[in-house]
Amino acid sequence: MIHFVGAGSGAADLITVRGQKMLQEADVIIYAGSLVNEALLEYKKEDCKVFNSAYMTLEEVIEEMKKAEAQNKTTVRLHTGDPCLYGAIREQMDILDDLGFKYDYCPGVSSFSGAASALNLEYTLPNVSQSVVITRMAGRTPVPPKEEISTFAAHHATMVIFLSTGMLEELSKKLIEGGYEPNTPCALVYKATWPDQKTFVCTLETLAKTAADNNITKTALTIVGDVVAHTNYDRSELYNPEFTTEFRQATKSSHN
The missing domain is CATH 3.40.1010.10 (Tetrapyrrole methylase, N-terminal domain)
Known part of the structure; x- marks a missing residue:
């Protein structure tokens, strides 16, 4: 076996x-x-x-x-x-x-789960992002043409990018060209959950410099999207007292 x-x-x-x-x-x-x-x-x-x-x-x-x-x-x-x-x-x-x-x-x-834990991050925040794109840049190993990384940017979903730490300048350029704003929040997580783990929060336009300044050249994940800032999101309806679920009935508004 x-x-x-x-x-x-x-x-x-x-x-x-x-x-x-x-x-x-x-x-x-x-x-x-x-x-x-x-x-x-x-x-x-x-x-x-x-x-x-x-x-x-x-x-x-x-x-x-x-x-x-x-x-x-x-x-x-x-x-x-x-x-x-x-x-x-x-x-x-x-x-x-x-x-x-x-x-x-x-x-x-997965290391993408480990990276979230390193940042105490939720990839899916109501009214911010409900989708996660897991992808990588084309390098020595190509990606299918229809999955060119800039094409994902228009959706403004959360992106977790593997195997691309040595190409962050090009990555930033492609994502900005694709639709992300230059000041989109980003994070670099080096060796998630290892004893020598390091995390860096920056923006898309400062991503490559952040990596260079901290000598991060490999073994890191890049996270792109507004969830990194974890602001301006809606409360989950699942635990909202005004929202009925299979297990409990809605109560009166908490503001009454």
């Missing part, structure tokens, strides 16, 4: 209970060493074999899975955050389907 496991956003204790149990029972662990906290390897069995996929190709990862399956062993493929985001898991699963190997997928805490 092969388990794809989300390691969480950084802090070792943010792995799920299920994911921790899978690590403890694994005979083989193949972990994304460039981003996964190595403290998680302390959960492994003494005789567990460990491979760092930062130094491996897809073919080499699959070969180790084949060896483990041939010996009826359990493998954990440990990815950063939640591997449904930029985890490159589908290409592995397709090969495993062709090989007839069984696998499952244990979700994890």
Whole structure:
């Protein structure tokens, strides 16, 4: 059996209970060493074999899975955050389907959730933003033309931008051209939930300078949108005494 496991956003204790149990029972662990906290390897069995996929190709990862399956062993493929985001898991699963190997997928805490916790931030505020766009800039790996980053800006939704810290000047330019105001609130979160986490709140026009001034060149998320300022939002109707829900009836206006 092969388990794809989300390691969480950084802090070792943010792995799920299920994911921790899978690590403890694994005979083989193949972990994304460039981003996964190595403290998680302390959960492994003494005789567990460990491979760092930062130094491996897809073919080499699959070969180790084949060896483990041939010996009826359990493998954990440990990815950063939640591997449904930029985890490159589908290409592995397709090969495993062709090989007839069984696998499952244990979700994890994404770094975009970790970044929100670092800022005590709510991405969706009533009458400010009810949508979150998770995307990245085109770099060495392209993005589909219809997902050019400037096209998202016209919606003024909350944006969480991965894998783009080295291109913040271009990012700001494209988002302003697309419709965001230069003074749109932004945040940079470096290594969310890790011990050396850093957060910076700025604006779209000062984003690149903020990163440069603080030597932030990688491993950071960029958050763009008015929710960063968390002002001028409406109260949630869910807890409004004048709003009827499935569980309670509305009462008289609190102003009466």
